[in-house]
């Protein structure tokens with residue numbers, strides 16, 4: 236399953252984000268390092284389910300479908316302990332970096348209210364500039380990878396040169412434990428102009444690592460605590476400076492999801508509104524909190540931003556698409572009659588053969604052809620699959 240890390244300085248709202256997205260119960264408190272271990276849980280990205288347009292009732296094997304919106308599972312990892320200088324052992328040191336190694340993308344939460352200082356301690360709202368927090372995650376991760384490469388660089392380069400080995404392959408092997416793959420290194424290699432690797436100085440190695448990481452561990456900037464008065468101006472400045480900044484209020488999402496679970500409101504993650512089920516059941520305090528969220532988050536920003544963050548990470552940053560494999564192309568079902576049982580996330584650009592391998596190696600090896608169930612037509616094994624395709628794979632294994 237696709238893994239995404241939620242990270243950032245202490246106190247910015249990582250646990251709240253993680254809890255609201257996964258509804259698990261990790262401790263939330265207003266002091267640094269409430270979360271000491273990496274927590275992993277299932278969150279969901281959303282996509283319109285073809286069951287609506289096809290007028291069928293689907294039976295998801297994993298996740299769920301509500302009002303023709305399919306909820307597709309991804310694994311979220313709550314990674315704590317990141318402070319500036321962590322790669323030198325500050326805070327909880329390097330421990331968090333190992334947790335990041337499994338992740339394909341990093342959700343970097345920053346406190347847009349400016350009420351958490353550089354080290355992650357609570358401070359007066361507005362007294363810290365969140366723009367100062369954006370770059371350090373990239374810096375820490377870069378230095379982590381550098382520490383892996385640095386100690387072996389001369390030996391690796393000697394090996395590449397004397398044994399005429401492929402540079403990208405050797406580097407990728409060295410970084411496999413950090414979750415860096417050959418594709419990531421090949422992508423970075425394209426921008427290299429100086430191939431005298433044995434003469435590279437620290438800066439050149441660092442530039443190269445940054446390029447690898449852009450591909451291997453893309454970062455999504457999330458500006459949290461938008462419900463606070465000091466956040467608005469900071470978010471505008473962040474959005475002016477960086478291409479993609481997603482405003483969120485993890486605490487509001489948590490409150491809304493809990494109210495929805497308790498049957499007090501009707502609300503779906505990602506909605507721009509909620510409906511109160513029975514006003515008499517709400518205390519004055521609850522009513523006031525819901526009204527505050529409505530005015531200061533939903534009406535102002537369009538949503539709490541949590542679902543948008545997950546969808547942006549998976550669809551826009553990691554470039555995944557959703558495809559529905561079926562066995563019976565007429566009924567859109569598996570052999571047992573379950574309609575649209577699976578919604579798979581696969582990289583954009585995948586073809587039916589890739590999909591077959593994604594389902595199972597045996598199915599990939601026995602692949603003969605594929606059928607586009609919507610059009611009831613055989614398609615080429617090389618044809619690029621599209622978002623929401625329903626595909627039947629024919630395999631002789």
Ligand SMILES: Nc1nc2c(ncn2[C@@H]2O[C@H](COP(=O)(O)OP(=O)(O)OP(=O)(O)O)[C@@H](O)[C@H]2O)c(=O)[nH]1
Pocket residue numbers: 243244245246247248249250251252262263264265266267268269270271315316459460461462463483484485486487
């Ligand atoms: N106003 C506001 N406060 C929030 C929001 N999200 C989290 N907080 C508060 O920020 C504080 C820290 O939240 P946590 O979720 O524990 O933060 P963390 O980043 O996991 O902290 P560590 O475990 O120390 O790394 C708590 O007091 C939360 O209630 C939000 O969207 N708005």
